[in-house]
Amino acid sequence: MSARRVVVKVGSSSLTSAAGHLDPEKVGHVVDALAAARRRGDEVVLVSSGAIAAGLGPLGLTTRPRDLPTQQAAASVGQGALVAHYSERFAAHGITVGQVLLTVEDVTRRSHYRNAHQTFARLHELGVLPVVNENDTVATSEIRFGDNDRLAALVAHLVHADLLVLLSDVDGLYTGHPSLPESRPITDVHGPDDLDDVDVARVGSKVGTGGMVTKVEAARIATGAGIPVVLARADHARAAVLGEQVGTRFHPTGRRRPTRLLWLEHASETKGRLLVDDGAVRALTVRKASLLAAGIVGVEGEFGAGEPVDVVAPDGTVVARGLVTYDSAELPTLLGRSTPDLAADLGADYEREVVHRDDLVVLHPH
Ligand SMILES: Nc1ncnc2c1ncn2[C@@H]1O[C@H](COP(=O)(O)OP(=O)(O)O)[C@@H](O)[C@H]1O
Ligand SMILES: N[C@@H](CCC(=O)OP(=O)(O)O)C(=O)O
16 A cells, blocks of 8 residues: 555543553554554654643642643643653654644634644654644633544644544444443444434443544544544554554545635634625525625624634525624624725725635535
């Protein structure tokens, strides 16, 4: 098989002990698998969780803190420990690692996105293996990716990966919770229909951190953009990374698209709504045009310029989602006015679209 670009995501539970320390054996296992892929010429990006979990022990904490500042502090301590471990273990294989901490902005704002893309490209040219995590210490609750499964799917798309591997503490996807006797392993998922009868909900009190839900969602994002996904137990990391039949394989369902649009559709939380008229709905969905102030009849919520908003048709359907170029305080004074009129009255800066079509994803074609 020819060299490929593989993104591997590993969860906190696959790296740390229950006491809140990194487990060197578990880390070593993942590292050895990735080193094997590198030896055969693959390009590898690691998306590793575990910063918060690894920070608990050193801070004398026994459970994951609930409040954001303490989580951020734990991540600050743990991320250093995590990367120190990876650096040491990969160095034994002659591989240099580089830490990449991402916030949601990095894959949504055009300039940041290009920047992130270039960073990965240069690291690759230099033979460096990127170790990615969310930038937990600065990310606030609203802007967090929220989970590294989705982050991994977006990174896989960003670096044009040929394969996304999600490593966890289960053998793969089951028809129901793996602890239930009637649950059966699923080897292949060809599309959303194959998931109709699969239960990824929480069962009982101790199980399910929502982990399988976000994995299936990550698989949906990646496969929808043309990238196959393998979900496997971390113990089987080597086979999974080398592309052998193991765990659950999610087959591609769609084709590559701009990453920012992928994020807008699948991972963003909108801050507000733009209520538009029927003409604007047609312009967006049929003509694939930008949204202009003239077609907007109402503004709901509070948002800043550059943030994601829903575009809502007169019947209440959310027809599109996009990055708005005005904030919610200024927008109401511009509604219903033509762009030339706004420019003549307020200056050339007001000639801009409210949502540019490049920053817009249509959710419900009419
Ligand atoms: N249908 C299912 N198939 C497999 N695992 C499931 C399913 N439903 C719930 N789970 C649970 O999801 C867990 C994995 O999620 P999580 O612990 O959050 O992973 P990680 O820390 O690796 O990101 C499994 O250990 C299992 O208990
Ligand atoms: N960024 C966080 C992890 C977030 C996360 O998704 O965790 P997990 O479900 O264990 O993959 C950290 O490093 O602690």
